[in-house]
Amino acid sequence: VRLDDETCWARLRSRSHGVLGTVHASRGLDLVPVVFAVLGDDIVVPIDTVKPKSTTKLQRLANIEHDARCSMLVDHYDDDWAQLWWVRVHARATVIDPSDAQRAALAARFSQYTAASSVASAIVLHVESINGWSAA
Amino acid sequence: VRLDDETCWARLRSRSHGVLGTVHASRGLDLVPVVFAVLGDDIVVPIDTVKPKSTTKLQRLANIEHDARCSMLVDHYDDDWAQLWWVRVHARATVIDPSDAQRAALAARFSQYTAASSVASAIVLHVESINGWSAA
Numbered sequence: 001v002r003l004d005d006e007t008c009w010a011r012l013r014s015r016s017h018g019v020l021g022t023v024h025a026s027r028g029l030d031l032v033p034v035v036f037a038v039l040g041d042d043i044v045v046p047i048d049t050v051k052p053k054s055t056t057k058l059q060r061l062a063n064i065e066h067d068a069r070c071s072m073l074v075d076h077y078d079d080d081w082a083q084l085w086w087v088r089v090h091a092r093a094t095v096i097d098p099s100d101a102q103r104a105a106l107a108a109r110f111s112q113y114t115a116a117s118s119v120a121s122a123i124v125l126h127v128e129s130i131n132g133w134s135a136a
Numbered sequence: 137v138r139l140d141d142e143t144c145w146a147r148l149r150s151r152s153h154g155v156l157g158t159v160h161a162s163r164g165l166d167l168v169p170v171v172f173a174v175l176g177d178d179i180v181v182p183i184d185t186v187k188p189k190s191t192t193k194l195q196r197l198a199n200i201e202h203d204a205r206c207s208m209l210v211d212h213y214d215d216d217w218a219q220l221w222w223v224r225v226h227a228r229a230t231v232i233d234p235s236d237a238q239r240a241a242l243a244a245r246f247s248q249y250t251a252a253s254s255v256a257s258a259i260v261l262h263v264e265s266i267n268g269w270s271a272a
Contacts, residue, residue: 001188017213019155021165028205029157029165033213033222051217052137052271069164077153077169081187081248086169112217135188 003132008087011132013038016109018074020045022063032060037105043072043125044102050112064093064123072125087132091125098122139268144223147268149174152245154210156181158199168196173241179208179261180238186248200229208261223268227261234258
């Protein structure tokens, strides 16, 4: 039922989207859907210029500046609950201008990020713990 | 791009699973996948005896007892980013012995909950705000 670390990382690498949670002083926490690429032991979450948004001054970035603690969950849902699984990390987040390797990892994963201008910045999750669960 | 409240609720009612975030004193927050049913303006999240788990003394319940603030995100991912949408609530959570109406709402939604013994307790999210976004 519990997944070992290696399996958790393999499942993370097999997926491209999850839910990122960050700490908000008054609301407690904020959740946003994110896409990501795994690069070594880091998870790279783009702040892109592709998906429509009113601003790139996103609340998630303000939250991270105030408190670097975050968590990301990748989960697989199926009406057949024997197929359920999820992987979760707890991490410290930093907001950076992505390196060439990080941009390349995102572009390799998402055709939408082929143009360098499509990624404005990135949140890097420095993973502190990973765990996962599978029904099967 | 922004969804109005009525559309947000309609989309919540059309879905059956999401990600619940609760506040954790030292880790900042915890995320778990959940199933749910909408009943009026509340969201009912079962603590079930169906999905394999080592205990029903779940961390999410300890978190809620310590801090009732929570958030739930329901999101739709697609490789075609023109299809993306999500709905998010911020809420106060209470842990209860579900009422007959709440048990019926869960059983109507999930065949796995037909037997009364399948739901041990429930987290009720008293929604304080709802918002949503759609790419289309």
